[in-house]
C-alpha cells in the first residue's frame with residue numbers, strides 16, 4: 509500500500525513538473541546541444557556555448573570591437589538554439605558547418621581572447637519570440653542597410669546611415685562576357701535595374717527578361733545584392749557593396765556602432781526591435 513502511494517506521488521510530481529520542464533530548458537540555454545555535421549563527415553553534439561565560440565571564430569578578424577562581438581555572440585547563440593529546437597534544412601542533424609548551407613563554423617582554437625570574453629560575458633543570453641529562440645540571423649556587411657525577410661517578420665530593414673567603404677567589390681565585364689552569363693542580353697545590352705529597400709537590387713530587366721537581384725549578384729560573382737551597374741566603353745562595370753544576404757545583425761555596422769560607444773544590448777535593440785533578450 510505504501511509503495512502504491514509512492515508511485516502515485518511520483519506520478520503526481522511528474523504531471524505537476526512537466527509543464528515547467530520545457531521552460532527550464534529554454535531558460536537554461538547552456539543545457540542546449542546542437543548536432544553538427546562537420547565537413548569531414550563526422551556528426552557531433554556540441555554545447556551551445558561551444559557552438560557560439562565556433563561561429564565567432566569563423567569571423568575572427570572581421571570584427572574586433574568587444575561590444576560588437578557580444579551582440580554577435582547573442583545572435584549566434586539564438587541561431588544555434590533555434591537550430592537545436594526547430595532544425596534547419598537537414599533531417600539527420602541540426603545544421604552543418606558550411607557558410608553556403610547553414611552557418612560557417614571554425615575551430616575553437618581560432619578564437620581570440622576578446623572573442624572568448626564576448627562569449628563568456630554573454631553566456632546564456634539569447635533572443636526569443638513567442639517563448640522560443642529566434643532565428644536572429646547575422647550578415648558580414650549589409651552596407652547601406654539590412655533588408656526585411658519574407659519568412660521571418662522579426663528580421664526587419666535597418667538603415668546604416670552610410671554606405672560601407674570597406675566591403676566593395678568591383679568587376680568589369682565585356683559585352684561578350686555578359687552575353688556568356690546572360691544570353692538574354694543578346695537583343696539589348698542594357699540592364700534596367702529596379703532597387704528595393706537599403707539600395708538592394710530587387711531585379712533587373714536583361715534583354716526583356718526579369719532576373720532576380722540575388723541571381724544577378726551570384727551570376728556576376730558579386731558578394732551582395734547592393735549593386736550598381738554602369739556602362740563602360742566595351743561592356744559594364746558592376747560594383748557590389750557589402751557581403752552576404754543582408755538580413756539581421758549587420759556585423760560591419762555593429763563594429764562602427766561599438767566603436768562609437770554603443771553598448772551591445774542597444775545594438776541588438778537596433779537590429780532586432782521585435783525580439784526579447786532572455787537568459788541568465
Ligand SMILES: [Zn+2]
Nearest residue numbers: 603604609610
Ligand atoms: Zn547545412
Ligand SMILES: [Zn+2]
Nearest residue numbers: 649672675760
Ligand atoms: Zn562593410
